[in-house]
Amino acid sequence: MAGDEERDDTITTPGEVVGHFSSLIPGRGTYLCHKNHRDIYASLTGHCKITPPSPTSTDKRSTIEIVGHKSHGAIPETGSIVIARVTKVMSKMASADIMCVGAKSVKEKFSGTIRQQDVRATEIDKVDMYASFHPGDIVRALVLSLGDSRAYFLSTAKNELGVVSAQSTSGSGDTMVPISWTEMQCPTTGQVEQRKVAKVV
Amino acid sequence: MEVKSTPSQQPNLLIDQAIVPGDVVLHLSNISTNKIKLGLGLRQDADTIKATNMGLLKHSRPNKYWVESSTKRYIPTAGDAVLGIVIDSKPDNFVLDIKGPNLAFLPVLAFEGGTRKNIPKYEVGTLVYVRVVKANKIMNPEVACTDANGKSAEFGSLKDGYMFETSTGLSQMLLSSPTCPVLDALGKKLSFELAVGLNGRVWVDASSPEAVVLVSNSIMNSEFLSDTQQKIMVKTLLKKIEL
Numbered sequence: 001m002a003g004d005e006e007r008d009d010t011i012t013t014p015g016e017v018v019g020h021f022s023s024l025i026p027g028r029g030t031y032l033c034h035k036n037h038r039d040i041y042a043s044l045t046g047h048c049k050i051t052p053p054s055p056t057s058t059d060k061r062s063t064i065e066i067v068g069h070k071s072h073g074a075i076p077e078t079g080s081i082v083i084a085r086v087t088k089v090m091s092k093m094a095s096a097d098i099m100c101v102g103a104k105s106v107k108e109k110f111s112g113t114i115r116q117q118d119v120r121a122t123e124i125d126k127v128d129m130y131a132s133f134h135p136g137d138i139v140r141a142l143v144l145s146l147g148d149s150r151a152y153f154l155s156t157a158k159n160e161l162g163v164v165s166a167q168s169t170s171g172s173g174d175t176m177v178p179i180s181w182t183e184m185q186c187p188t189t190g191q192v193e194q195r196k197v198a199k200v201v
Numbered sequence: 202m203e204v205k206s207t208p209s210q211q212p213n214l215l216i217d218q219a220i221v222p223g224d225v226v227l228h229l230s231n232i233s234t235n236k237i238k239l240g241l242g243l244r245q246d247a248d249t250i251k252a253t254n255m256g257l258l259k260h261s262r263p264n265k266y267w268v269e270s271s272t273k274r275y276i277p278t279a280g281d282a283v284l285g286i287v288i289d290s291k292p293d294n295f296v297l298d299i300k301g302p303n304l305a306f307l308p309v310l311a312f313e314g315g316t317r318k319n320i321p322k323y324e325v326g327t328l329v330y331v332r333v334v335k336a337n338k339i340m341n342p343e344v345a346c347t348d349a350n351g352k353s354a355e356f357g358s359l360k361d362g363y364m365f366e367t368s369t370g371l372s373q374m375l376l377s378s379p380t381c382p383v384l385d386a387l388g389k390k391l392s393f394e395l396a397v398g399l400n401g402r403v404w405v406d407a408s409s410p411e412a413v414v415l416v417s418n419s420i421m422n423s424e425f426l427s428d429t430q431q432k433i434m435v436k437t438l439l440k441k442i443e444l
Contacts, residue, residue, distance in 0.1 A: 089339050091306075130337050169338070171244070189245070 012042045012066060019064050024050070029066025042066050073107030074100070076143045076152055083164075084112050084154065086137045092116045094133045096141070096154065111151035114141060118155040119196055131182070131194035132156075138165040140198050162198035169193065216260045220252045220268065227266070240267025271370020275300045275400035277336035282356075284364065284398030285344065287327040295323055297331065300366070300400045303341045307331060311345035313353035321358070328359045328404060330396050359396055362406030363413050369401045371424045383423040386435035387416055390444045411442055 012018060018030055019040040026032055029044040042048075046066040053060055076082055076098055084096035098110040117124040119132050133139065140161050141154035156162045159181070168176050168186035176184035178197045185192045215226055226243060227250040239245070242254030243266055252258070256270025275283070277299060285297030285305060295307040307329070309320045323329065329346070336342035346356040374381050375397045380388075387393070393407035393416050403420060407413045415438055423431045 091335075091340060091343060130340060135339055 010047070011045065012048050013045050014041075014043050016042045018042045018048055018066075023061060025053075025059065025061050025063045027051070027063040027065030030064055040064060074102065074104040075106070076101050076110055076112075078143055078145055080143050081161075082112070082141055082143055082154065084139050084141055086114075086133045086135055086139060089129050089133050089135055091129060094129055095151065096139060098152065098154075112141065112143075112154040113147060113151040114139075114154045114156060118144065118153070118157055121157040124157075128194075132196040133163065134166060134169070134193075134195070136167055137163045137195065139163050156196055156198070159199045160201070162196040164198050164200060166193070166195055215258050217257055219256070220258050221255050222251075222253050224252045226250045226252055226258060234264050236264055238265045240265060242268025242270065269370075269373070271368045271373075273368055273401065274302075275369055277301045277303075277305065277333050277342040277400075279333055279336050281333045281399040282397075283331060283333060283344070283400040284359070284396060284402035284404060285329050285331050285400075287323045287325055287329060289325065290323065295329075297329060297344065299331075299333075299342065299344070299398075300402065301342065305331075305333070305342040305344045307344045307346065311347060312357070313347050313351060323358060328364055330356050330359055330398070330404075332356060355396075359404050359406075362394065362404050363417060364402055364404045365417055365421065367401050367403055367421065368424065369399060371420070372397050372399050372401055372403065374424070375403065375420065381423070382428045382431040383419055383426075383435055386432050387419055390439055391416065415439070415442060 017039045021032060021038050021040060024040055026040045029042060029046065030040050031043050033039060033041055044066045046068045049065050049067045051063045051065070053062055080101050082098045083100040084098045086094055086096045088095040093116060094114045096112045096114060098106060098112050100106065114133070116127045116129060119127045139156060141156050142158065142161060144153040144155045147153040163184070166176050166184055167173050168189065168191060170186050170189040170191045172186060172188045174186055174188050176186050176193065179185050179192070181197050181199065182194055183192050184195050184197060220226065227237070229248040229250070237250070239250065242252055242256060243250055244253050250266070252268055254268045254270050256268040259267050259269050283299045285299045285307070287295050288298050288304060289296040294309055297305045297307055299305045310316070312321065331344040331346055332348060334343045334345045346353065348354040348356070375384060376399070391407065391412050393405055393412055396404040405413050405416045407416060419435050419438055422434055426434060
């Protein structure tokens with residue numbers, strides 16, 4: 001399979017041998033088996049693409065990678081801005097389900113955690129989670145890191161990050177209007193609630 | 202049934218009366234003071250104040266209104282003293298059942314002079330008298346075994362004795378001042394220890410089992426009795442053990 005052109009007609013599936021280490025460098029979507037350091041295996045479904053080596057590199061082998069695989073929606077990366085819906089608020093952190101990464105929506109469930117110290121930039125030990133988020137709020141947040149196995153770590157510690165939309169807990173349940181960076185107001189009942197509000201320009 | 206929503210209704214007539222959800226309690230156009238404090242069970246609806254809970258309308262000078270009601274289920278409120286039962290213990294806090302919609306967290310350090318070295322060993326099932334520190338709709342309530350100044354003030358685990366459950370209204374009556382007649386009458390003849398939780402749990406301890414049973418039964422009977430009826434009821438029960 002170590003041809004020099006992209007094969008559009010055959011699909012490669014994970015586990016297939018796509019080349020030999022002596023003639024190709026494994027790229028994205030491929031790996032070397034630890035038992036047998038000679039065969040390059042595919043780890044994604046797609047088409048093989050072989051890129052010739054750059055003229056400046058010492059290694060004269062081409063790189064093989066798997067392309068054209070269906071991308072299942074967006075995936076949050078460190079530093080990306082995400083839109084999430086708050087699911088649970090606890091005394092030291094809030095959990096949120098990530099719905100969009102940038103402008104694209106995600107196709108599978110990603111969980112995020114906003115810790116008490118990442119809610120805002122000032123006076124981080126005096127943060128009251130109840131006065132920052134409520135379950136059901138839509139927040140814009142920044143991905144700090146991949147976090148632990150359960151959830152990404154998110155931050156709202158910037159002016160443009162925080163709650164963008166929230167429902168009033170008064171009887172009407174209308175969408176509240178922001179009145180400052182710490183308060184939102186229900187338009188029908190006038191009830192003011194505290195949130196960490198995002199400054200939307 | 203008389204409709205209680207005429208605009209000329211004076212608020213005084215509804216105070217200490219039974220109201221149901223939907224009753225108009227106040228018309229803001231008729232009120233002289235410009236600030237009214239609404240407590241539990243009342244909500245502003247345009248320019249009227251309406252009741253959302255069933256109970257007695259209470260008023261305290263100059264401008265506080267609230268609805269007092271008795272429920273079997275407790276809604277945690279900051280500042281209340283309640284009786285909790287330990288359900289679980291986690292590294293940082295004990296998990297208590299306080300008869301509310303959520304379980305409460307008691308931090309292991311929330312004791313007078315509490316450090317990592319002297320954490321109390323509360324097993325599952327321990328009855329603890331605690332104070333609610335923080336409570337709202339969305340989070341688990343946080344409780345502590347200290348008062349607001351950090352002193353232990355009788356909070357902590359309750360050993361021996363007998364605990365029974367009542368409505369929140371009876372707990373409020375037992376804690377009212379001046380002392381309610383049933384406790385007054387019992388205290389004259391018996392000596393016993395009593396802890397009342399606003400979440401509808403009461404703990405009694407006395408030197409003999411008969412006294413514990415008598416005190417518990419008297420309290421449970423007294424909920425809907427008038428003052429004189431309570432005194433008579435206690436007298437009848439005390440006669441049974443020749444006191």
